Amino acid sequence: MLGRTHLAIGLATTAAVITNPHVLPEALITAGISSLIPDIDEEHSLIRRKIDIIPGLPLGFPLLLIADYFLWHYKYLSLLAAILFAVYTGFAYFTKHRGFTHSSIGFITFIIILALSDKMLLIPAIIGYGMHLIADLMTNAGIELLYPLKRRFGLHLFSTGSIIDQSIGLIELFIFFIILYQNFTGMRIPFRTFTRL
Numbered sequence: 001m002l003g004r005t006h007l008a009i010g011l012a013t014t015a016a017v018i019t020n021p022h023v024l025p026e027a028l029i030t031a032g033i034s035s036l037i038p039d040i041d042e043e044h045s046l047i048r049r050k051i052d053i054i055p056g057l058p059l060g061f062p063l064l065l066i067a068d069y070f071l072w073h074y075k076y077l078s079l080l081a082a083i084l085f086a087v088y089t090g091f092a093y094f095t096k097h098r099g100f101t102h103s104s105i106g107f108i109t110f111i112i113i114l115a116l117s118d119k120m121l122l123i124p125a126i127i128g129y130g131m132h133l134i135a136d137l138m139t140n141a142g143i144e145l146l147y148p149l150k151r152r153f154g155l156h157l158f159s160t161g162s163i164i165d166q167s168i169g170l171i172e173l174f175i176f177f178i179i180l181y182q183n184f185t186g187m188r189i190p191f192r193t194f195t196r197l
């Protein structure tokens with residue numbers, strides 16, 4: 001699925017679930033980044049194009065390790081979280097697309113890193129990352145949910161980059177802006193009211 005579709009799904013779902021406007025900005029940033037992170041395993045993905053700086057060179061890998069070191073050094077990450085982050089990054093960069101990062105074990109590793117660091121970010125991170133895996137599960141290519149087993153799971157509903165993929169992105173973006181509009185104006189929308197129950 002396209003990076004921008006993942007981003008729109010992550011933001012819309014988070015805006016629908018997190019009802020406290022004071023934590024919403026931080027939650028949206030976390031969910032937005034988390035919704036793109038699984039595709040670190042693909043060199044042409046939206047997130048890799050941002051962090052690799054020079055296209056085609058995996059510069060993001062050493063940069064993430066340096067960031068990891070300083071996050072540990074300045075105590076934003078515990079030693080265990082920093083080690084897990086380094087391991088996660090290594091697998092993400094040097095395993096096949098839709099393998100480790102798109103699996104149960106990749107998801108759990110990512111969530112443990114956050115649980116050891118900042119529990120406030122857990123829910124939006126679970127939403128962002130989890131919705132990415134669910135969305136990719138819908139596609140023809142599927143994902144290696146039980147990595148290291150090679151078997152791919154997928155519902156084969158559409159292809160990445162297809163008109164359906166792009167339409168989902170636009171619809172989710174529309175929903176996201178409606179929810180934000182409701183937050184600012186206090187207007188009530190049926191599905192939003194439901195999430196407050």
Ligand SMILES: [Zn+2]
Pocket residue numbers: 001038039098102132136
């Ligand atoms: Zn993906």
